[in-house]
Amino acid sequence: MKKIDILKKLRSSGLRPTKQRVEIAKFLFEREKTFHFTVESLNKLLTKKSASKIALATIYNTVHAFKTAGHLSEVEVRGNKTYFDTNVSNHHHFYDSDTSELIDIDSNDIIIQKIPKAPNGKKIKNVEVFINLIN
Amino acid sequence: MKKIDILKKLRSSGLRPTKQRVEIAKFLFEREKTFHFTVESLNKLLTKKSASKIALATIYNTVHAFKTAGHLSEVEVRGNKTYFDTNVSNHHHFYDSDTSELIDIDSNDIIIQKIPKAPNGKKIKNVEVFINLIN
DNA sequence: TTTCACTTTAGAATAATTATAAACTATAAA
């Protein structure tokens, strides 16, 4: 994803392309493969990579802004930290609690044959499958 | 579950049946239906119910001891708090993020037809399905 | 009974996240 597209991406979702947002967006979206991270890990990687220090609060703000805009998804995983995923399409995850690592599973690689209906007046928003791994 | 069984349950898993553990165990296991809770909600309910106050740290200790003993399961759910479940059999969940409520789904009510194989040297521990609800 | 390893407890410590409020800045309008 090129810089011009990054700017478009931000502007089209009503986010001013500030220096910090552009830097974070470039880091997150200028890559081929899906990227999973926590705010803590992202902070470390950004600190390492760039000269200008971005405040931790800004990273929280930005990640949540990107999530709200649909540019990131939040992954439900046991544990204390919240994981985010640059893959925003509908998909599933392996979770390796040993290394705290998430691995994407394409939604076509899991087929669910039978599913219960939603309770009383509720609708099904989505179905998430976690395959927990062990050594 | 009767008191004598509570005592057996504790002793058989190497847990001394102290006043606090028995009280918590009675509260959790003397019921027909599955019970989902967080440490916070359990603390509130116990405080309301009983005269003698149990320290929050004891509730944490006890819940984890019960989990280690296999009397409770921990549920992976988005959010900051950790949920526990008195249903320790293999099963799935509806999750209503609106009310932060979990509802059990019997493992027979979901049939998964196709599943990817585990990556490089890892094995599949278990598969958990979350059906997220919306109004 | 006595003893001691196991427990409980209050409160401190830690860790992740959110709130606050002042300084800064992108951008729309003059």
Added chain:
DNA sequence: TTTATAGTTTATAATTATTCTAAAGTGAAA
């Protein structure tokens, strides 16, 4: 091109969930 302002960043404080600590308490084996 300046100006005004709403949106943004920042350091720091506050909050929340959880774990740690160390002292006091207690089941149960001998």
